[in-house]
Amino acid sequence: MRQAWLCAVAAAALIVLAGCEKGSGQGGGEAAETAVVTETEAPGTAATPAEETAGTGAEASETPSPSPSEKPAGGAGEEGEEGKLPLPKIALAPVAESAEFESLAGIEHAPGADGTLYVLEQPGRIKAVKTAASSSDKPETFLDIGDRVYSEGPEQGLLGLAFHPKYESNGYFYVNYTTKTHTVIARYKADPASGRADAASEKVLLTFEQPFSNRNGGQLAFGPDGYLYIGTGDGGSGGDPHGNGQNKDVLLGKILRIDVDKTEGERAYGIPADNPFADGSGRQEIYAYGLRNPWRFSFDGKTGRLWAADVGQNEIEEIDLIERGGNYGWNVKEGTACYKPQKGCDAKGMTDPVWEYRHDEGQSVTGGYVYRGGSLPGLVGWYVYADYVSGKIWALRLGEDGKPENKLLLESQTNVTSFGVDGKGELYLCSPDGIFKVTAA
Numbered sequence: 001m002r003q004a005w006l007c008a009v010a011a012a013a014l015i016v017l018a019g020c021e022k023g024s025g026q027g028g029g030e031a032a033e034t035a036v037v038t039e040t041e042a043p044g045t046a047a048t049p050a051e052e053t054a055g056t057g058a059e060a061s062e063t064p065s066p067s068p069s070e071k072p073a074g075g076a077g078e079e080g081e082e083g084k085l086p087l088p089k090i091a092l093a094p095v096a097e098s099a100e101f102e103s104l105a106g107i108e109h110a111p112g113a114d115g116t117l118y119v120l121e122q123p124g125r126i127k128a129v130k131t132a133a134s135s136s137d138k139p140e141t142f143l144d145i146g147d148r149v150y151s152e153g154p155e156q157g158l159l160g161l162a163f164h165p166k167y168e169s170n171g172y173f174y175v176n177y178t179t180k181t182h183t184v185i186a187r188y189k190a191d192p193a194s195g196r197a198d199a200a201s202e203k204v205l206l207t208f209e210q211p212f213s214n215r216n217g218g219q220l221a222f223g224p225d226g227y228l229y230i231g232t233g234d235g236g237s238g239g240d241p242h243g244n245g246q247n248k249d250v251l252l253g254k255i256l257r258i259d260v261d262k263t264e265g266e267r268a269y270g271i272p273a274d275n276p277f278a279d280g281s282g283r284q285e286i287y288a289y290g291l292r293n294p295w296r297f298s299f300d301g302k303t304g305r306l307w308a309a310d311v312g313q314n315e316i317e318e319i320d321l322i323e324r325g326g327n328y329g330w331n332v333k334e335g336t337a338c339y340k341p342q343k344g345c346d347a348k349g350m351t352d353p354v355w356e357y358r359h360d361e362g363q364s365v366t367g368g369y370v371y372r373g374g375s376l377p378g379l380v381g382w383y384v385y386a387d388y389v390s391g392k393i394w395a396l397r398l399g400e401d402g403k404p405e406n407k408l409l410l411e412s413q414t415n416v417t418s419f420g421v422d423g424k425g426e427l428y429l430c431s432p433d434g435i436f437k438v439t440a441a
Contacts, residue, residue: 082380082381082397083381083382083397083399085377085378085380086378087378087379087382087395087407087409088376088377088378088379088440088441089409089410089440089441090376090379090393090409090410090438090439090440090441091410091438091439091440091441092410092412092414092429092436092437092438092439093436093437093438093439094434094435094436095117095129095131095428095434095435095436095437096119096129096139096434096435097434098431098432098433098434100127100138100139100434101119101121101127101139101434101435102121102122102123102125103121103122103123103151103157104119104120104121104122104417104418104430104431104432104434104435105120105121105122105157105158105159105218105417105418105430106119106120106159106160106161106218106219106296106417106418106420106430107119107120107418107419107420107428107429107430107435108120108161108162108163108420109163109420109421109422109423110163110167110173110192111163111165111166111167111168111423112167112168112192113192113195113423114422114423114424115130115131115132115422115423116128116129116130116131116195117129117131117420117422117428117435118142118161118163119139119420119430119435120158120159120160120161121158122151122156122157122158122159123146123149123151123157123158124144124145124146124147124148124149124151124157124158124177125141125143125144125145125146125158126141126142126143126144126158126161126175126197127139127140127141127142128140128141128142128195129435131422131428131437140195142190142195142196142197143175143188143190143197143199144199145158145175145177145199145202148177148179148184148202149177149178149179150178150179150180151178152180152213153213153214154214155213155214155215155216155233155236156178156213156216157177157178158175158176158177159176159177159178159216159217159218159219160174160175160176160177160218160219160220160230160231161173161174161175161176161220162174162220162221162222162228163222164222164260165222165226167190167192168192170189171189171190171191171192172187172188172189172260173187173188173189173190173197174186174187174188174205174220174228174260175188175220176217176218176219176220176230178210178216181209181210182207182208182209182210183207183208183210183216183217183232184204184206184207185204185205185206185207185220185230186202186203186204186205187201187202187203187205187260188201188202188203189201203268204268205258205260205268205269206230206258206268206269206285208232208250208251208252210235210236210252211235211236211237211242212235212236212237213236214233214236214237215233215234215235215236215292215293215311216232216233216236216293217230217231217232217233217291217293217294217295218231218233218295219231219294219295219296219297219367221297221298221299223257223299223304223306224299224304225272226259226261227257227258227259227260227272228257228258228259228260228269229255229256229257229287229297229306230255230256230257230258230285231254231255231256231291231294231295231296231297231308232251232252232253232254232255232256232291232294233252233253233291233292233293233294234252234253234291234292234293234330234331235252235253238313239313239331239339239340240253240292240330240331243331245289245290245291245292245329245330245331246289246290246327246330246331246332248277248281248282248283248286248289249282249283250283251283251285251286253289253290253291253292253330254283254285254286254287254288254289254291255286255287255288255289255291255294255297255306255308255322256285256286256287257272257275257285257286257287258270258271258272258285259271259272271284271285274324275287275324276288276324276325287322287324287325288322288323288324288325288326288327288328289326289327289328290326290327290328290329290330290332290333290350291308291310291320291328291330292310292311292312292313292330292331292334293310293311294308294309294310294311294320294367295309295310295311295364295365295366295367296308296309296366296367296368296418296419297309297322297367298367298368298369298370298419300369300370300372300383301370301372301425302370302372302381303370305321305370306321306322306323307319307320307321307322307367307369307370307383308320308321308322308367309365309366309367309368309385310328310330310353310365311364311365312334312335312359312365313331313334313339314334314359315334315335315337315358315359316334316335316336316337316356316357316358316359317335317356317357317358317359317361317362317363317364317365317387318334318335318353318355318356318365319353319354319355319356319365319367319383319385319396320351320353320354321354323351326351327349327350327351328350328351328353329347329350329351329352332345332346332347332350333345333347333350335352335353335356336352336353336356354396354398354404355396355404355406357387361387361390361392362387362388362389362390362392363387363388363389363390364387364388364389365385365386365387365388366385366386366387366388366416366417366418366419367385367419368383368384368385368386368419368427368429369383369384369419369420369421369427370382370383370384371383371384371395371425371427372421372425373421373424373425373426373427374424374425374426375426375439375440376427376438376439376440379395381397382395382396382397382407383395383396383397384396384409384419384427384438385419386412386416386419386429387416388415388416388417389415390411391411391412391413391414391415391416392408392410392411392412393408393409393410393411393412393416393429394406394407394408394409395407395409412431414431414432414433415431415432415433416429416430416431417429417430417431417432418430426438
């Protein structure tokens with residue numbers, strides 16, 4: 001994943017190194033399209049001024065409106081006092097040291113497990129970490145599937161984890177990992193009371209081939225509609241040579257949505273009836289497409305909006321608001337700019353990012369969360385994200401007029417691999433330096 005090693009050097013020197021992605025699966029830009037991976041998987045583009053909109057030129061997406069379960073509870077500006085308090089100064093408080101982990105890739109929490117975070121190690125382990133300030137407990141292994149996970153490449157390995165909304169009663173959780181040639185989405189069962197998972201309980205739901213070793217996506221999350229969302233990269237190499245992002249007949253370069261509580265025919269899952277291609281006009285699992293490498297997406301716990309960070313190629317890192325059926329442009333576009341062709345691309349029906357930045361600000365975007373905790377009231381309603389290479393952490397929100405406002409919160413001096421939240425909505429991040437809680441400075 002974002003391997004602490006070389007990537008730390010890259011961050012310091014701001015050099016784009018091969019495979020320097022965020023830890024497990026963030027792929028970044030490269031100077032040319034080649035079959036050999038020579039990219040900096042640090043997506044990023046120079047930050048546009050806060051008062052300007054991130055996207056221009058492309059027409060609005062001609063897609064269906066979200067189903068009722070996906071619609072925001074309120075539009076921009078309808079969130080009470082949110083955004084009216086000054087943004088706080090933040091600091092990173094250590095929760096667990098890097099010596100306890102190997103190649104941290106993500107942070108999740110389980111329903112009913114307040115006070116515990118579940119962290120992913122790229123080689124195939126999930127560890128439980130106590131978050132109480134007074135806790136001296138060492139991280140404990142919750143699941144070890146290293147015998148089936150292939151993590152030789154910097155973007156391969158155990159990349160995603162999501163707990164079933166009814167985890168407290170059924171013990172189900174889901175992982176996204178790579179073999180040497182495929183991505184695997186699998187279900188496991190745990191005993192929530194004992195805090196132990198059964199590695200022999202694996203039920204594979206979905207697999208698909210990865211043509212190259214990089215840009216595997218990896219995020220899993222349950223939406224407010226109860227369906228499982230899956231982020232997939234474009235399959236790797238450079239510049240999406242197979243055109244997977246715009247190909248609605250393949251699962252790569254997409255966000256997928258499946259119903260894990262149903263089976264249909266030979267499938268170990270169901271297809272939500274309102275998926276945009278449920279009629280068979282494309283792969284039925286697809287929810288949105290035209291993505292390069294969505295390294296971390298999340299649902300706003302209040303509005304239900306789906307925020308995604310898509311790692312860029314050579315120039316631009318982007319933040320997208322994902323809607324059902326949306327086409328986010330890759331590889332016709334990189335952010336708001338034409339990519340293939342470099343000028344005069346046909347952007348009709350494509351949705352621009354809500355924010356983008358260029359590689360003088362960072363080179364590999366790490367998606368985060370809209371803050372809904374209680375300890376930082378001035379941050380409530382802001383989407384917090386970072387850049388893996390530069391270590392910068394920002395807050396982004398849409399104003400009442402729909403325009404984006406982006407503020408620098410902290411230059412962290414660490415490679416931010418992933419964010420997570422606990423059961424109370426407090427924000428955490430992991431890096432090669434360990435696990436940290438975002439607190440007031």
